[in-house]
Amino acid sequence: MSSTAQERSDRLSTLPFQTSSSSDESAIGGFWASIRELLAHRELLDLLIRRELKARYKDSSLGFLWSLIKPLTLLLIYYVAIGQFLGAARGIPDFAIFVFAGLTIWGLYSEIVSAGTMSIVSNAGLIKKVYLPREIFPLAATGSALFNFAVQMSVLILATIVLGQFPVSWNLLYVPVAIAIVLIYGIAFAILLSALNVYLRDIQYLVEVAMLLLFWASPIVYAWSYVVNAVDVPSWLPNVFLLNPISNAVLAFQKGMWQAGSETRLIDGVSILPQPWPADLDLRLAIVAVVGLVLLIICQRVFQKLQGNFAQEI
Amino acid sequence: MSSLFNLPEIKNPPVVIRASDVSKRFVIRKDKSLKERIVNFGRSRRHKEDFWALRDIKLEIKAGSSIGLVGANGSGKSTLLKVIGGIIQPNDGVVERRGRLAALLELGAGFHPDLTGRENVFLNGSILGLTQKQTAEYFDSIVEFSEIGDFIDTQVKFYSSGMYVRLAFAIAVHVDPDILLVDEVLSVGDEPFQDKCMAKIREFQAEGRTIVFVSHSAAQVEDLCNRVIVLSHGQIIFDGATDEGIVALRESFGK
Incomplete structure (x- = not known):
């Protein structure tokens, strides 16, 4: 035995x-040291994501269907209330696809930020007792949000195929770009806010309110053309609108997935022109992505x- | 002396934990809400209180030794253990270590009540630093040690508290650490299981693992440790042989 000890x-x-x-x-190490540490713990990250997904609907009989029921209900509400009653569908072709595309990409962002904000506090038991790279908790929240997004995304793709509106064009390339931007900003804010929430629990309530506000500040249930063409709106307002990185990501995602937005369509005999997509959308997306990466590094620090x-x- | 404690003879044991001038200050805020903070802004000094949980701790621990960390409530034992484990960062000083470290500060800290015992074994194993493959290898042995039997596929929220800690302890002892930090977790389960835990700790000692205990039980410390460190108000007041350490601990209670 003593030889084991000596060895x-x-x-x-x-x-x-x-x-x-x-x-x-x-x-303790810089940004790259943290990344390396996280990579060393990727198995644990995978398990934490599974834990989150498994535990969420563990004792419910419908299980994962619930993660679909909520966005589909939202779709129904917006389709009926805003599309039909308020008449938005008369100016927006394929309104259902349009709204669901917006809801899908927005859902990813809002789930990453709100679940991420709570992630450190809700794992208090672990954080107090075990050393782990703590970024792993907001990232686990991101992982489970990505899973829900993937489910919604497949429904969206399926719907476009069934309706014969699957976008076969180069615009499809905007989709991964939009997802990447949402991930960068989502993770950056999730990391920052999860840490601040430890010191000031007001953050989690503030996030709820801010997400509500940001939802209506992004062109999700109304089209970009409405913002541009609105009467009495000063001409600088659309530019302010585009300062919001998530608005850019939502627009890019819609441009990718919502084919009708780039074509001239006829609704009830009225021809609807294609969306006035921002002219320099590509440049904007590139800038937004670079700024996001810098923000991510700052938030991690x-x-x-x-x-x-x-x-x-x- | 070593034979009494079942500690192996080691030639030239290396230092595995080195703490140099470690201090930890806690700030106790008396106003937590935003309103209170704004109202008291500028006068905030009065609403803050500094509290030194650790003060200028210098410490070297050699491989293969078993250290009892004792002291009255609030003397800084658990804080020191957390600083060694990297869970809390000190305000001053550095703690360095070498070798694989496992901290048993709370059994089952990572358990999720809605997951089954089996799922929790893999999750907790990973939290404690095992790979999935290693956990799968040790799985049968973990279940056997915990005496959980068929309940392994039941959600842990249905476990009795004894089953819960037994499973957690079983995972923890399979982690294969070089340094083990233990905080008051050895009094778990019924008597036969406690004996089993003690036997496992002695096996760990015989294998030359370094163990740092925090304990309130003088008998346990006497039984297991070959060195005792007594803390009082965040400072080391005694560092040496076990029997003298127990005497120093008793004296420190009066202060």
């Missing part, structure tokens, strides 16, 4: 020291700075 001791004496904890934050005190503040 262990000899092996340990050859290992270099690593920092367990330090008052000097730079000793802030998170890193705040996470040292998580265990005692939760």
